Amino acid sequence: MGHAAMKAPGDSLFAAFIPLLPLTLAVFTGYFAMGMAMPVVPLHVSQTLGFSTVIVGVVMGSQFASSFFARMWAGEVSDARGPRFAAMAGLLVTCCVGLTYLASLAFTGQPTVSVAILVAARLITGVGESFIITSILSWGIARMGAEHAGKVIGWVGMFLFAAYAAGAPVGVAVHGRFGFAGIAVATIAIPLLALALVAALPRLKPSTAPRLPFYKVLGAIQLPGLGLTLCSMGYAMVVAFIALLFAQRGWGGAALAFTSMGAGFIAARLPFGHLPDKLGGAQVAVFTVLLVALGQLAIWLAPGPVLACVGAALTGAGYALAFQGFGVEAVRRTPPQSRGAAMGAYVAFQDLAMGLSPPLGGALAHAAGLDAVYLAAAVAALGSAVVAAVLLKAR
Numbered sequence: 172m173g174h175a176a177m178k179a180p181g182d183s184l185f186a187a188f189i190p191l192l193p194l195t196l197a198v199f200t201g202y203f204a205m206g207m208a209m210p211v212v213p214l215h216v217s218q219t220l221g222f223s224t225v226i227v228g229v230v231m232g233s234q235f236a237s238s239f240f241a242r243m244w245a246g247e248v249s250d251a252r253g254p255r256f257a258a259m260a261g262l263l264v265t266c267c268v269g270l271t272y273l274a275s276l277a278f279t280g281q282p283t284v285s286v287a288i289l290v291a292a293r294l295i296t297g298v299g300e301s302f303i304i305t306s307i308l309s310w311g312i313a314r315m316g317a318e319h320a321g322k323v324i325g326w327v328g329m330f331l332f333a334a335y336a337a338g339a340p341v342g343v344a345v346h347g348r349f350g351f352a353g354i355a356v357a358t359i360a361i362p363l364l365a366l367a368l369v370a371a372l373p374r375l376k377p378s379t380a381p382r383l384p385f386y387k388v389l390g391a392i393q394l395p396g397l398g399l400t401l402c403s404m405g406y407a408m409v410v411a412f413i414a415l416l417f418a419q420r421g422w423g424g425a426a427l428a429f430t431s432m433g434a435g436f437i438a439a440r441l442p443f444g445h446l447p448d449k450l451g452g453a454q455v456a457v458f459t460v461l462l463v464a465l466g467q468l469a470i471w472l473a474p475g476p477v478l479a480c481v482g483a484a485l486t487g488a489g490y491a492l493a494f495q496g497f498g499v500e501a502v503r504r505t506p507p508q509s510r511g512a513a514m515g516a517y518v519a520f521q522d523l524a525m526g527l528s529p530p531l532g533g534a535l536a537h538a539a540g541l542d543a544v545y546l547a548a549a550v551a552a553l554g555s556a557v558v559a560a561v562l563l564k565a566r
């Protein structure tokens with residue numbers, strides 16, 4: 172099928188659904204496995220191994236520290252070897268995460284050794300995740316055309332969040348029945364399904380045009396990247412600390428907060444996911460990051476689990492469209508032959524937030540309480556709105 176035939180025929184987000192379906196299904200399967208561990212690892216580190224919120228933050232944030240550097244590698248491999256090769260490599264690396272989780276269980280009697288192995292597992296997760304998402308985004312944009320970059324980011328992100336939303340409660344159930352070993356085995360087995368799907372897809376021939384060095388790509392997208400960094404902090408705080416907040420307050424049902432954030436993400440993307448392509452990325456981002464701020468304030472003030480889940484949903488909704496908006500601004504600043512590097516560089520700014528926020532949030536929580544991390548994330552989201560306004564003024 173030729174390049175033009177793969178372009179979405181209209182403005183609707185749904186016009187891109189079928190052309191992107193094989194890629195989004197691969198994303199869903201791979202991220203479902205990673206989503207199962209999200210609510211379980213913080214509790215395992217805190218309750219089973221007996222470490223503080225600071226160490227929980229270090230463990231959860233280490234994934235995004237490795238992701239930041241792995242994006243550069245993933246983007247270069249995707250541009251040079253093709254996105255299918257990079258996606259398959261990422262899925263195989265994700266299987267190795269499960270093996271490392273299993274290895275950590277052999278040292279639960281030595282908590283320091285066990286948590287060090289868990290940090291290694293999260294570092295490996297960052298590499299696998301980088302290759303999966305960078306390759307699939309660049310693959311989708313190559314299929315659809317840069318004018319539909321927002322739709323590609325929209326559908327890939329929706330399936331990613333759907334995987335997290337579905338994976339979190341399944342992970343809690345698996346952990347309750349089989350323990351952390353069940354999570355480890357699932358993390359080995361499930362990505363193999365996505366690997367089989369990706370291997371069956373036709374190879375996309377890499378461009379032979381000269382590619383920009385990664386540092387130039389990074390420089391070209393630094394402003395939308397800064398906006399993404401600031402608005403990602405709310406997402407990072409929910410991922411790292413919401414399970415501990417629920418446990419500390421005796422609310423129960425922390426998995427519902429993850430599901431609420433994923434549901435909010437999807438509920439915003441389905442009716443409004445075409446707007447960044449249609450109206451412009453900065454125009455959409457300048458308003459939607461305010462939803463992230465509102466969601467974080469709701470969690471900060473929440474007297475019970477219902478308002479906390481509403482805050483998580485608002486965070487997901489605002490983040491869904493802000494990620495697209497800043498992403499469209501990043502894509503339009505880079506040439507086609509460097510789109511893999513551009514997507515790697517763009518998501519690396521998210522990694523910066525995801526890597527720094529949990530340990531900094533853990534220190535803040537230790538000093539001022541868990542709820543304080545959500546107030547800090549709300550302030551960061553307001554800073555992201557300022558960046559979006561600057562981008563809008565520069566257009």
